[in-house]
Amino acid sequence: MTDTEGSGPRARVAWWREGAITATAFALCLLGGAVRVDGTLSPPPAAAYIIAVVSCAVLPVRHRAPLAAMAATTAGGVLVPLVGLLLSPLIVAPAVITAYSLTARTERRAVSPVSLTSGALLVASTPLFGALSWQDASRIGAVAALPLVAGVLGHSARNRRAYLAAVEERARRAEQSRDSEARRRVAEERLRVARELHDLVAHQITLANAQATVAAHLFDTRPEQTRQSLRELVETTGHALDELRATVGLLRQSEDSAAPAEPAPGLSRLPTLLESFRRAGLEVSVCQEGMSRPLSPGVDLSAYRIIQEALTNVTKHAGTGSARVRLDWKGDRVTITVADDGGGAGTAPTASKGPSASKGPSASTVSDHPPGYGLIGMRERATAVGGHLSAGRRPEGGFLVSAQLPLPPAKDATRRADGATATKGLMADMATGGGEAGDAP
Secondary structure, eight states: OOOOTTHHHHHHHHHHHHHHHHHHHHHHHHHHHHBOTTSOBOOOOHHHHHHHHHHHHTGGGTTTSHHHHHHHHHHHHHHHHHTTOOOOTTTTHHHHHHHHHHHHHOSSSOHHHHHHHHHHHHHHHSOSSSOOOHHHHHHHHHHHHHHHHHHHHHHHHHHHHHHHHHHHHHHHHHHHHHHHHHHHHHHHHHHHHHHHHHHHHHHHHHHHHHHHHHHHHTTTTOHHHHHHHHHHHHHHHHHHHHHHHHHHHHHHOSSOOSSOOOOOOOGGGHHHHHHHHHHTTOEEEEEEESOOOOOOHHHHHHHHHHHHHHHHHIIIIIOOSEEEEEEEEETTEEEEEEEEOSOOTTBOOOOOSBTTBSSOOOOOOBOOSOOOSHHHHHHHHHHHTTOEEEEEEOTTSSEEEEEEEEOOOOOSHHHHHHHHHHHHHHHHHHHHTTOOBOOOO
16 A cells, blocks of 8 residues: 555654664663663673563554553563562663653643652662662652652653644634625625716616606607707716726725725715716605704715616616605614505616706617626615615505615714705705705605
């Protein structure tokens, strides 16, 4: 059987390491068997070879069966005095190695075997009769202490490996978290860009389509109004190209631009938005209740885009020439509703009552296009700022879009006064642009 490319070199290194450790332990055992009581060396007897072979033969299996290897090496050390050899630190090298491996690889039940090994070697090396010299005492102490020292070192090595493994695991999880966060941010940014492009293109192209429809309808009967519709069509497409160029330009920038960016649209630009729909032939009436308050940038942009998309849907699908917008400022929320009395989704708009034409085309054709992402985008915008949006057909006919968006708390009277002034100014602008304070939808 051949090893894989990844495991072959690793397995060979492990076998070489185990072979080197076993050979070193065997040499130390033989050297310990050659030591005599007076400190001289002599050729190791046959008993020394037997002890070395028995003790070192179990070293390769100490990782798979650490307790069995510990018992075998301890028994070999205990037999040393019985066969007439001197029990020294060199001859118990296999027991020291197994003590280290046991504590380095076993989390539990490691202290007791090492302590028993140390005690057994201490008892075996202590003579039953006669006085002990300081040399004998130091030798006995070293024989009993070496397994304990090896156990402490093995425990430290295991703790260090566990610490490094925990650090690597935390680093891996942190890297995964960063990758997940990066993917989430990319997905959110793609969704945001898709929403912005959809709102921009859908609004401007819908207005351009309505103006072109009016121009085609009045081409033969009212040339002057046709020219007016074409001029408005050129202006609308020019605005669409400018906004599209600005949006794509931001996406292509690799660094922050030093040029000042145009502020995001909000309810302050609502009169201009309504006027663009009126030029396309859609009459829009506006009704406000309550005292308005300054909105956060995100809520302000969401309110503007929801009204824009709802009126765009009316122009495209409702089959009517009028719509009603209501802003109800109450408590901690502003409720925005856009309603129409048309035939609902599935019909094209009827261009009528615009400044470009007193009568628009009355034919309403069923759309063959698949459903778009207008309602999805409006719901996402409302949810993103902590609000809620609902949409559906009205029992009395037509379609209704209702969005509830959160309001910032009114902190002082000055701010409320500023809000009241802004409300009056906004209503005045709407009235100037041709809107009326209509009934609630």
